[in-house]
Amino acid sequence: MLVFEDEIGDVAGFTVILPAVSVGNAGQLCVDVLLENIQKEKMKTFQVLHPSLVPVVAPDTLLENTSVSTALQAYVIEDSKLVIFQIRSGILPGQGSAFIADFLKWFKESGCAELVVVGSMHAHERIDKQITGTDLRYLTSLERKVPDDFVKLEHREQDLETGGEPNIPGGGISSRILRQCHQQNLAATVLIKFCSEGDNSTDGMVLAQYLNLLVPVFNKSRPKIPKSWQHLFGHSAPVQMFW
Amino acid sequence: MASFFGEVLPPRSRILDDEDLDAMEEGFCEEFKVTSPPELEKNLLIVCEGSLPGVYTQLCFNNIQACGEILGKSSDKEVSFGKIFRGSNWTVVTCEHDLKQQEFLNLGNTILGLMDKGCQIICLTARHISEFRVEEMIEDESVVRCLSSKSFPATDAVKRLEIPNLLTGLSAAILSIAIVKGLPCFLLVNYVDLFTPDSMTLQGYQSIFKLKCLQESSLEKPNVSEALKSRQLFRPSNNLYI
Numbered sequence: 001m002l003v004f005e006d007e008i009g010d011v012a013g014f015t016v017i018l019p020a021v022s023v024g025n026a027g028q029l030c031v032d033v034l035l036e037n038i039q040k041e042k043m044k045t046f047q048v049l050h051p052s053l054v055p056v057v058a059p060d061t062l063l064e065n066t067s068v069s070t071a072l073q074a075y076v077i078e079d080s081k082l083v084i085f086q087i088r089s090g091i092l093p094g095q096g097s098a099f100i101a102d103f104l105k106w107f108k109e110s111g112c113a114e115l116v117v118v119g120s121m122h123a124h125e126r127i128d129k130q131i132t133g134t135d136l137r138y139l140t141s142l143e144r145k146v147p148d149d150f151v152k153l154e155h156r157e158q159d160l161e162t163g164g165e166p167n168i169p170g171g172g173i174s175s176r177i178l179r180q181c182h183q184q185n186l187a188a189t190v191l192i193k194f195c196s197e198g199d200n201s202t203d204g205m206v207l208a209q210y211l212n213l214l215v216p217v218f219n220k221s222r223p224k225i226p227k228s229w230q231h232l233f234g235h236s237a238p239v240q241m242f243w
Numbered sequence: 244m245a246s247f248f249g250e251v252l253p254p255r256s257r258i259l260d261d262e263d264l265d266a267m268e269e270g271f272c273e274e275f276k277v278t279s280p281p282e283l284e285k286n287l288l289i290v291c292e293g294s295l296p297g298v299y300t301q302l303c304f305n306n307i308q309a310c311g312e313i314l315g316k317s318s319d320k321e322v323s324f325g326k327i328f329r330g331s332n333w334t335v336v337t338c339e340h341d342l343k344q345q346e347f348l349n350l351g352n353t354i355l356g357l358m359d360k361g362c363q364i365i366c367l368t369a370r371h372i373s374e375f376r377v378e379e380m381i382e383d384e385s386v387v388r389c390l391s392s393k394s395f396p397a398t399d400a401v402k403r404l405e406i407p408n409l410l411t412g413l414s415a416a417i418l419s420i421a422i423v424k425g426l427p428c429f430l431l432v433n434y435v436d437l438f439t440p441d442s443m444t445l446q447g448y449q450s451i452f453k454l455k456c457l458q459e460s461s462l463e464k465p466n467v468s469e470a471l472k473s474r475q476l477f478r479p480s481n482n483l484y485i
Contacts, residue, residue, distance in 0.1 A: 005423045049423040055347050055416035057390055057430065058409035066403060068390050070419040089411065092345055228407045230378075 002106045003049040008076060008083075012111030015215055017084045018103070020119030020177070021091055023170035024195045027119040029204025029229075030211060031086045035062055035075060036226040037208075037218035042079055048072040050102060052095035056088055061228035082217065083112065096173050100180055107186065114144075115188040117177055118211055120203065122170035123194040127156055130194065136210045139166065141181040141188040147213050153192060168192060189214065201229055271343040272315030272322070275353040279311020279327040283359035284334040287460050289367065290354055292413040295433065296367030297337035298440040299448040302465040302474070304330055313338070313353060315346070324350060327357070333460045334358075342413055351416035355426070363395065363456045364421055364428040366414035367448060375434045376408050386434035387447040390418060395427040400453035404432065429454065442468040 017034070019027030035043075040062060053071040060067035071089040076082070091099050107115060123135075130137075137153035138146060153166045168175040174190045181188035191211055195203040208223060291297040311327035313336070324346075325338035336354050358364065375386055388404040404410075414430050421428030433447035445467045451457050452464040 003423050005425075047419070047422050049419060051348050054344050054411060055351070055419045056409050056411045057415040057418045057422075059390065059404050059406050061406050066391065066393075066397070068392065068418065068422060069409075070422055088409070230376075230407055 005047040014081045015114045020172035020174040022119035022172040024200035026203040030118045030207035032226040033208035037223045044076045046074045052099040054089035117190045119174040123196045125169040135194040137192045139190045271345040275315045285359045286332040288358045289335045289365045291337040292368040295369040299445045302470040303462040347416035366430040368414040369433045372434045391429045392422045
C-alpha cells in the first residue's frame with residue numbers, strides 16, 4: 001500500500017497526474033517541468049513509500065531547505081485541485097501490477113475525479129501514419145472532452161488481432177493502468193509522446209505543454225528548465241586530459 | 244557487451260522496465276531474520292552499507308565480537324547478510340553482502356526492527372567519486388556528503404549532498420523509511436577513488452564524530468592509520484596509504 005509521510009488531506013474531486021516510467025523517462029521529465037513552473041508556496045509536498053519502487057534519496061530540488069526527496073512524492077496544489085505524483089526511480093521488475101493495484105485503491109478511496117498518466121512510447125514502433133505529423137497522442141478510459149487538435153493513439157495490426165486497447169510499447173505501466181481504469185470505471189487519460197532514448201529534455205518540455213492544454217497546470221508560455229536537469233549527463237570532460 | 248565481433252546486440256534502455264522478464268532477479272530474499280538478543284536499541288543505531296564503513300566502524304570499538312547476524316533465505320539456504328555488534332549505548336549493523344534491488348526495503352525494515360523509539364539512526368555508505376556530480380570539483384577535499392530526515396537534529400557537521408546527486412541502496416531505503424515514519428536518520432556518503440580500506444578512503448567517516456549522538460556514545464574516534472596497522476586490516480602490504 002501507499003504510505004504517506006503525513007495526512008494528505010481531502011483530495012476528493014482532484015485531478016491526479018502520474019508519470020509512467022517509460023522510454024526516455026519522458027513522463028518523469030514532464031512532471032519535473034510541471035513542478036518547476038508551479039509556485040512553490042501553493043504546493044504541499046509529501047514523501048510516499050511503496051515497496052514496488054526502487055528506493056532512492058536525493059536533495060529536494062524544489063525546496064531550498066534541507067528536505068529530502070524519496071522515490072515517490074505527492075504534491076498537492078489545492079487552488080488548482082491537483083495532486084501531482086513524481087516517481088524518481090523505477091518500478092521493480094514484476095512489481096508493476098502491485099503498484100497499479102495499490103495506486104488505484106488509493107485513488108478510489110480518496111474520491112479523486114480523474115487520473116492523467118503522462119508517458120512515452122518507442123518512436124521506432126510507430127506505424128506509417130504516425131511518422132509524419134504530431135508526435136503526441138492520447139487515450140482515455142471513459143468518454144472525455146479533449147482539445148480539437150488532440151490525436152487519439154491509433155490501433156496497430158497486432159492490437160486489432162487481439163481485439164484490445166492499443167498497446168503502448170515502451171510505455172511502462174501506461175496501458176495496464178488504463179486497462180484497469182477502464183475495467184473499474186475510473187476516469188483516466190493517458191498522454192503519450194513518441195520518443196527514443198537520448199537527451200529527452202525536449203520531450204519532457206513538449207509533453208508538459210501538451211498536458212497543460214488538457215489540464216491547466218502552469219501559466220507560462222515558455223516553461224522554466226528544472227534545476228534537477230543540471231549535469232544530466234555528468235560533468236564536462238576535464239580539460240587536463242587534453243594536455 | 245558484445246561477446247564476438249559482429250554480434251548484434253538488442254538496444255539497452257536506461258529505464259527499468261517492470262515487464263522485462265530478463266531483468267527480474269532470481270534468488271532474492273523476501274524475508275530476513277535477526278539472530279541477536281531481543282533488546283531494542285534505545286540510543287544509537289549505525290548501519291554500515293558496504294565494506295568500507297563496516298571496516299571503519301570496527302575501528303571505533305575495541306575487540307567486540309558480533310552478537311548476532313541478519314539471515315536471509317536464498318534458494319532454500321540461509322545466507323548471512325550482515326552482522327550485529329552491540330555496545331552499552333549503541334548498535335552497529337554491518338552489511339557487506341551484495342544486495343539485489345528487491346532486497347533493499349525488506350532488509351531496511353528488518354534492521355529498523357532492532358531499534359526502539361527515540362533511537363537515532365546513522366547510515367554510512369560509500370560511492371565511487373565518478374558518481375558525484377557537482378558544478379566545480381575541488382580535488383583536494385575528501386568528498387563527504389550527507390542527507391537527513393526532518394526529525395534528525397539539525398547539524399552542519401557535514402556538507403549536504405548537492406543537487407542533482409541521488410543515492411540508492413540499503414542506506415537510501417532506510418532513510419526513505421525513516422522519512423515516511425518520522426524517525427531521526429542521518430545518512431553519510433563517502434565518495435572515494437577506491438573501495439580498498441586505507442587511511443585515505445576511511446578518513447571521510449571521521450566526520451560522524453562531529454555529531455552529538457556519536458560524541459555522547461561510548462564509541463571512540465579512531466586514529467585510522469594506527470588502528471588499521473594494529474589490526475592488519477589493510478591489504479595488500481604494498482599499499483602506501485596505511
